[in-house]
Amino acid sequence: MSSSTNNTPVPSTSSKKSLKVFSDDIWKNKTAKINAELFTLTYGSIVSQLCTDYERDFAKVNNQLYSMGYNIGVRLIEDFLARTALPRCDSLARTSEVITICAFKVFLNVTPQVGNWSSNKDSFSLFLEENPLSEFVELPMDAAKELWYSNILCGVLKGALEMVQMDCDVWFVNDVLKGDQTTELRIKLNRVLKDEIPAGED
């Protein structure tokens, strides 16, 4: 029987810098890419189709975007883990780094900033200076109040985190599309889920 503490080509320390080098390399050398505008336009056509389908009931559109994101998240996590071979995170601070420096980088080629940690360190915000989902988007007047245009992201994060046993709430706080100064997304860790064990083993 052999085992090792660092079994993967992952940065050996938990330093932010090595995570960045590691992630940049994956994006640069190991990632098939596609025109971001095609991505933006395709997402735009999804949102506008939903607005039509739900007769501009934007609360319903938000929910639908979230659930689409969840379906993506539970699958995307496997792609992410296969690409990065990262182990589970030791702390929520580490999670925030892996999400921003690594996950956002290798999938969307942007790196949000982390901030607004709660005093008990169970929640934080992501500030998206660039957002490939909403590039060149202007919300129509009736949508500006209620629609969280990029709500699919919350669902993706929710689904992906749940698959690594982190039960979180994820929601948008601000969006520049609504006239806010920043685009801010909040992640709150409710609890760490236990791995299942076979029936009769407990």
Add this chain to the structure above:
Amino acid sequence: MSQKIINPSTSVAPAKHSDSTGYDYTIGPQQTLPNAPSLSKATTSLPSVYNESLHASARNPQVSLAAYAFLFQELVTQARNASKSVSEIELRLHRNGYHLGIRLLELLNFRSSVSPGSKNFFKPGNSSQGVNVASSAFQEDSLAQGIANMKRRDLRMVEILQFIHGTVWSYLFGRVGDDLVKSSERENEFMIIDNSPLLTRFISSTNVQCDFFVCGIIEGILDSASFPCNVTAHSVPEQNFDQKVVFVVRFEPQVLEREALRS
């Protein structure tokens, strides 16, 4: 039928009307650049959206194909959940693509007209150009000045199809289409061939033609260029290309009539 004919220009008066803007049916599409005072005034409130989006080489943003594949599959699922039949799913995907297509014609034509030397005008905060970029209105002017010669819109079937097969395909998928073929049986029928379609690479199902999304893009472009047509996708697996797809473009009869008048 005859009422539907789109008249070609009968008198050719090239470039004499350089002062006028807008569409003149006797000339056809002509150079219209967003440097008219009224326009720049309207755009000053949101300069970045317009300036940046129009200029191709100022930024070359990319995302991972995986992210796109996930999004695209949700698009297909959404269409599937909202539809009762396979043809309805295809229709919805087609409509999604059409929305993209009608935006691409002007955008790509405009971008390919911008001369490469002008690209630095659009880097925000860049004032080392000899031109003092004081306001966004100035930038808007600069964009127009960067275009020495606005590319003319394609007026013939083969030209517009080459635009799709070349420019559009490169923009969307990073490479030109694999072939462009004219049908030997029908005058109005052309085929754009893609041996390994990028968008549906991850989709193993054959009961729904996800390529109808791309059909929608093609039809959107052709429609807005006044080439009314119908586009369908047919999967033609081959030994080396098991996902090979043929996009069949069937132009409406009036397009042929117009083409005959022009020649």
Add this chain to the structure above:
Amino acid sequence: MAIYSFWVFDRHCNCIFDREWTLKSNQSSGTTNSKLNEDTAKLLYGMVYSLRSISQKLAGNEAHNEIRTIATGKYRAHILCTASGLWFILLSDLKQEDLSHVLRYLYGEIYVKTVAHNWLSPIDFAESEAEKRGQGFRKIRNRNFLLRVEQFLGPMVN
């Protein structure tokens, strides 16, 4: 090079794929659902589960002490456990010291591309609570997955 069998377990402790090449009668079929394989799967799961908890306990405060191979007198088990709770296990002869690259390929190039990226394939193989905690029975049936596993591992069997 000799690989004897390939197994995948999901986050619900269920065996969602098994392919045994050493049994003569199964050589042509992609999967087997024989009672024998079911029992073997349970034993294999139990062995890895136990050794995995021991190795993690031995590591003390240092986390991520994942088990990678287990050798017995007759064979070697190569194990890849993902952060999402999937286990990929290959059984080989003793000469194969490290098949981690093969496991990574099976995960990243085959499982991710044909299962995770394929909306028509389920990603969760337990459809109800009763099918969780090792009591499930569903398998990966996706044609492309079966085909590609066979194409990739087939040449390594002997």
